[in-house]
Amino acid sequence: MVPMNRHHFFYLLIFTFLSFSPQDILSQEAGIDLNTALQKIESKKLWEHKVWLRLGYYSKKTFGGYESLVDSGLFFNSKNGKFDPRAELINNITGFYSSTISSKENPNSQCKFPARLKWIQSEVGKLNIPNIKCEYQTKFKNKIKAQSVSIVFSSYYMNNPGSTFGHTFLRFNKSKQSEVKDGESRNELLDMAFSYAANIPPNAPGYLMLGGLVGLLPGSLSALPYYFKVREYNDFEDRDLWSYELNLSEDEVHQLVNVLWELSLAGTEYYFFDDNCAYIILAAIETAAPHLNITERLRPWVIPADTIKVVAKYPGLVTDIKYRPSVRKHLFKRIKNLSPHSKKIFDSLTDDKGQSDINIFLDQAKSTEGKVKILDTLTDYISFLYPKEVQVQKTKSYKWKNKVLMARAALPVSSPTLHIKPLTIERPDLGHESMRFGLLGGQHEDRDETIIQGELRFAIHDELDGELGFPKNSQVEFFNVKARYSESEKFKLLDWALLRVASYTPQDFIKTTSSSRMETGIRRIFDQNCDDDYCVGGYFEIGKGYSIKPFTNGPLVTYFFVDFEMMYSQEFLKNSFRVGLGPRAGIIYNASRDLKFHLNGFYHYLPWTEYENYSEAQLRGRWSQNTHLAWDISVSHRYKYGTEGLLGLYVYF
Amino acid sequence: MKKLVYVITLLAAISFASLSANAMERMYGEAGCGLGSLAMGADGNQISAATTNGLGYNQLFAITSGTMNCIDSASASTASNVDNFIRGNQVALATDIARGQGETLAALGDVIGCSNKAALGQKLQKNYNKIFTKTSTMKMTDSLITIIQKDDNLKSQCSAVTNLI
Numbered sequence: 001m002v003p004m005n006r007h008h009f010f011y012l013l014i015f016t017f018l019s020f021s022p023q024d025i026l027s028q029e030a031g032i033d034l035n036t037a038l039q040k041i042e043s044k045k046l047w048e049h050k051v052w053l054r055l056g057y058y059s060k061k062t063f064g065g066y067e068s069l070v071d072s073g074l075f076f077n078s079k080n081g082k083f084d085p086r087a088e089l090i091n092n093i094t095g096f097y098s099s100t101i102s103s104k105e106n107p108n109s110q111c112k113f114p115a116r117l118k119w120i121q122s123e124v125g126k127l128n129i130p131n132i133k134c135e136y137q138t139k140f141k142n143k144i145k146a147q148s149v150s151i152v153f154s155s156y157y158m159n160n161p162g163s164t165f166g167h168t169f170l171r172f173n174k175s176k177q178s179e180v181k182d183g184e185s186r187n188e189l190l191d192m193a194f195s196y197a198a199n200i201p202p203n204a205p206g207y208l209m210l211g212g213l214v215g216l217l218p219g220s221l222s223a224l225p226y227y228f229k230v231r232e233y234n235d236f237e238d239r240d241l242w243s244y245e246l247n248l249s250e251d252e253v254h255q256l257v258n259v260l261w262e263l264s265l266a267g268t269e270y271y272f273f274d275d276n277c278a279y280i281i282l283a284a285i286e287t288a289a290p291h292l293n294i295t296e297r298l299r300p301w302v303i304p305a306d307t308i309k310v311v312a313k314y315p316g317l318v319t320d321i322k323y324r325p326s327v328r329k330h331l332f333k334r335i336k337n338l339s340p341h342s343k344k345i346f347d348s349l350t351d352d353k354g355q356s357d358i359n360i361f362l363d364q365a366k367s368t369e370g371k372v373k374i375l376d377t378l379t380d381y382i383s384f385l386y387p388k389e390v391q392v393q394k395t396k397s398y399k400w401k402n403k404v405l406m407a408r409a410a411l412p413v414s415s416p417t418l419h420i421k422p423l424t425i426e427r428p429d430l431g432h433e434s435m436r437f438g439l440l441g442g443q444h445e446d447r448d449e450t451i452i453q454g455e456l457r458f459a460i461h462d463e464l465d466g467e468l469g470f471p472k473n474s475q476v477e478f479f480n481v482k483a484r485y486s487e488s489e490k491f492k493l494l495d496w497a498l499l500r501v502a503s504y505t506p507q508d509f510i511k512t513t514s515s516s517r518m519e520t521g522i523r524r525i526f527d528q529n530c531d532d533d534y535c536v537g538g539y540f541e542i543g544k545g546y547s548i549k550p551f552t553n554g555p556l557v558t559y560f561f562v563d564f565e566m567m568y569s570q571e572f573l574k575n576s577f578r579v580g581l582g583p584r585a586g587i588i589y590n591a592s593r594d595l596k597f598h599l600n601g602f603y604h605y606l607p608w609t610e611y612e613n614y615s616e617a618q619l620r621g622r623w624s625q626n627t628h629l630a631w632d633i634s635v636s637h638r639y640k641y642g643t644e645g646l647l648g649l650y651v652y653f
Numbered sequence: 654m655k656k657l658v659y660v661i662t663l664l665a666a667i668s669f670a671s672l673s674a675n676a677m678e679r680m681y682g683e684a685g686c687g688l689g690s691l692a693m694g695a696d697g698n699q700i701s702a703a704t705t706n707g708l709g710y711n712q713l714f715a716i717t718s719g720t721m722n723c724i725d726s727a728s729a730s731t732a733s734n735v736d737n738f739i740r741g742n743q744v745a746l747a748t749d750i751a752r753g754q755g756e757t758l759a760a761l762g763d764v765i766g767c768s769n770k771a772a773l774g775q776k777l778q779k780n781y782n783k784i785f786t787k788t789s790t791m792k793m794t795d796s797l798i799t800i801i802q803k804d805d806n807l808k809s810q811c812s813a814v815t816n817l818i
Contacts, residue, residue, distance in 0.1 A: 187756060187759050187760050187763065189742075189756060189757065189760035190760050190763055225741065227738075227741050227742055227757075227760065228741055231741060231742065231744075231745065235744065235745065376752060379748050379751070379752075383744065383748070390744050391743070391744055393788065401747075402747070405747055405748065405750075405751035405781065405785070406781060406782060408751040408752060409750070409751040409753075409778050409779070409781030409782070412753075412775075412778070412779065413753065414752060414753030414754040414771070414774055414778070415752040415753065415754060415755075417754070
């Protein structure tokens with residue numbers, strides 16, 4: 001037993017006082033009864049109200065009636081709630097009058113659906129409902145302590161097929177940026193981040209991605225402190241984060257927390273290009289702030305970058321844009337800040353890899369300030385190079401870093417804050433639109449005839465498109481179809497790439513990054529292994545290689561890949577399935593942000609076929625006049641098929 | 654509902670007031686708030702379990718059933734708050750403490766309610782070795798809190814530690 005002293009007695013007094021707050025008595029006296037409430041919703045036909053339909057994620061079905069996006073029964077009080085907004089509304093109201101004590105396993109309706117309750121009361125007036133204590137909901141709200149909310153975009157990540165399109169999530173800010181003094185940024189690490197994602201088990205093999213694409217996996221909402229996101233994206237995956245703070249009233253922010261609380265109870269199917277993270281987040285926002293109509297500006301399929309563009313272009317919606325650079329950006333800034341003398345010491349320390357006593361090297365530094373700079377750069381260097389290893393105590397990298405930090409801690413000064421200017425050129429909302437239509441015309445030299453080619457791409461970017469808002473030297477395309485017309489061949493499909501991903505990330509002097517490419521779809525076969533002059537086949541291609549910049553900081557990137565292809569066509573002369581292997585090389589010339597050239601060629605050896613050799617070469621240039629229009633010129637040569645030239649324009653919309 | 658939280662906080666304060674030890678030391682092996690361990694992969698990798706588009710079924714369960722301990726942490730003690738913070742941020746926190754300042758260190762300051770972040774940075778920098786030679790998160794937390802407790806000036810400036818006698 002703890003002996004009671006004066007303080008404890010005081011606490012007890014407060015405790016007793018708090019248990020009888022006047023609110024309890026008041027709430028039981030005011031408000032309308034169940035019948036009146038039901039009459040009111042009946043006369044107002046409240047179940048057809050925009051906000052009620054949003055609260056239940058209902059959309060009109062093609063042949064009449066409604067259907068909710070949410071599948072889980074937990075999300076509805078009525079058995080047929082997924083299809084019946086009226087029954088759901090009535091059952092919700094009846095539920096609110098229930099006096100069942102709320103528990104974890106069996107929550108009271110008031111605790112399950114705070115957003116619905118709040119909205120219904122705003123429409124029909126205060127309900128005379130029992131005063132239920134919602135322990136978990138209250139804790140949830142207190143943990144979030146939301147003052148404002150931001151949409152966060154984590155930049156494109158080529159190393160994981162699920163992240164090539166980027167990712168968006170919400171962050172509830174414990175204070176507003178506008179309330180922070182000029183030049184200072186608020187500490188966001190303890191804010192809560194809400195993410196909607198498919199439930200792909202960690203370290204899942206790539207094919208599960210496809211499950212996410214077609215909606216086989218359930219999606220769910222997760223709430224984590226923002227620092228997990230920062231560690232994961234910024235530090236571990238080396239991705240930048242962009243935050244867009246939204247202009248919502250405090251009331252709307254609180255209602256958004258309620259909306260997410262309701263959503264978190266349920267799962268929805270996860271379609272990568274439809275009900276994905278991007279869509280759900282915007283739907284939740286406009287449910288909480290009914291004056292916004294954001295989702296109607298979206299296409300039926302949404303990729304994360306589209307959400308950011310829609311939000312940024314929505315009049316008056318974004319109040320502040322913030323950039324959080326990746327670990328790579330930190331390191332490069334620090335290296336840039338080193339004097340030539342310090343850089344030399346830094347280089348010898350990285351060569352030594354923590355074998356010798358750090359102070360032997362450090363003693364050559366001219367000042368404490370110099371030592372601090374060297375050690376701080378070295379710390380970031382190790383963290384950038386070995387993001388996984390530095391987390392595990394047994395590893396060499398962990399020990400090396402710890403050694404550096406011990407030397408750093410021995411210098412009793414604090415490091416100056418590193419300021420990195422936002423790279424506006426990479427801001428995701430500034431990029432070109434993700435759909436692209438192309439119309440090109442040209443000449444086939446050997447056949448001496450005119451070609452007209454039409455193209456349509458659903459998303460999102462290739463290495464020749466204007467680079468504003470996108471990563472340089474990379475390609476992420478979804479559903480790109482090309483067809484052409486010529487006198488002799490008439491109207492024919494050229495290719496239809498379902499997915500095409502390529503990164504030509506040049507080596508920097510620090511990290512060896514491999515480049516890779518992958519594409520799959522249907523395309524025309526030019527290598528004469530077909531019955532007919534014209535035939536198509538399904539293909540899968542993968543390539544791995546390296547890219548380098550022949551001149552540091554120059555505009556040229558050269559690359560070399562080893563390619564592997566698999567192809568299936570019933571029109572092949574021999575077997576209907578074949579494989580191929582060969583080298584691919586190219587040069588990308590980034591003359592400017594908007595003017596780019598790409599020269600590339602490959603040779604594929606096709607064993608066990610009639611014509612075992614095939615090669616292709618192409619030179620292509622593109623000038624992006626603005627984010628909506630680009631001009632394209634190309635010359636291609638295909639083995640035995642001949643040479644052709646094309647000129648035309650692309651429209652981004 | 655707010656009052657419930659006050660009561661819990663006060664009760665927590667009472668039980669802490671009854672503890673009177675010079676150094677912060679706990680029984681090891683208690684689970685703490687579950688989030689940190691959820692996000693900790695089997696190989697000790699802090700974030701492998703919380704990958705971009707993949708979230709574990711544990712988290713799904715936790716959030717659907719409302720058992721996620723982090724939401725629960727209104728009642729959790731200072732120590733387990735610090736445990737969680739270190740579990741998620743150890744790499745960046747060690748870096749900041751060695752540098753004597755930084756965003757992650759400032760966030761730790763918020764977790765333990767320190768008004769003077771610069772003083773906290775100086776003190777922890779001086780004691781870097783004491784904290785980061787420890788092999789478990791909980792031992793790091795204990796030594797960190799002990800360092801603050803033993804500095805009367807700092808202790809009075811860090812509200813979550815002030816109450817720990």
